[in-house]
Amino acid sequence: MRSPDAAFFPEHWDFPGGKLEPAEDPKKGIEREVSEETKLRIDAREVLGTYDMDLEKDGQSIPHRFAVYSAEVLEGEVKMSHEHTDFRWATKEEILELKIEPYMRLFFEETP
Numbered sequence: 299m300r301s302p303d304a305a306f307f308p309e310h311w312d313f314p315g316g317k318l319e320p321a322e323d324p325k326k327g328i329e330r331e332v333s334e335e336t337k338l339r340i341d342a343r344e345v346l347g348t349y350d351m352d353l354e355k356d357g358q359s360i361p362h363r364f365a366v367y368s369a370e371v372l373e374g375e376v377k378m379s380h381e382h383t384d385f386r387w388a389t390k391e392e393i394l395e396l397k398i399e400p401y402m403r404l405f406f407e408e409t410p
Contacts, residue, residue, distance in 0.1 A: 299384040306353050311386075311396045313366065328367050336385070337377040343368040347409065349401040364401040 302308050314335040318327040325342040332340050347366045352359040376385050388396070390406050398406075 299382060301381055301383055304381065305355060307399045309397065311393070311398045312402060315364070324365065325367070328365075328369070332369070333374075335379045335381060336374070338374040339372045340369040341372055343370065347405045349404055351401060364399075366401075366405050 300306075300308055300310050300312055304310075314332040315328060316331040316335070318324060319330075322330075324345075328342045329340055332338055344367065345365050346368055349364040349366075351362050351364070353362050354360070378385055390409075393402065394406050
C-alpha cells in the first residue's frame with residue numbers, strides 16, 4: 299500500500315514501479331524499481347497492458363504512462379521501502395475489492 303504522504307494515490311494499493319532513468323530499457327527499469335521497492339530480484343517478461351493517464355498535481359495535469367509486466371521472482375524476500383506501508387499477494391478478484399489505482403482497475407477489468 300502506498301504511504302499516506304505519496305504524491306499520487308496515497309493509501310492506495312499498487313504494483314511496484316516508478317520512473318525510467320534517461321535512456322533506460324523499460325524491462326531493466328521495472329526490474330530496478332521492483333528491487334528498490336521490495337528487495338526482490340525479478341525477470342520482467344512481457345508487457346501485458348499499457349495505460350496513459352493525466353494525473354493532477356498542484357493544479358497541473360501531468361501525463362503518465364503505466365505498463366503492466368508479467369514477471370518471475372528470481373530471489374529474495376519482500377522488504378518494503380519507505381514508499382509503502384504494506385504488501386500482499388492477491389488474486390484478481392481480491393485486487394478488485396481493494397482501493398487501487400485507476401490503471402490497475404482498468405487492467406484487471408479488461409483482462410480475462
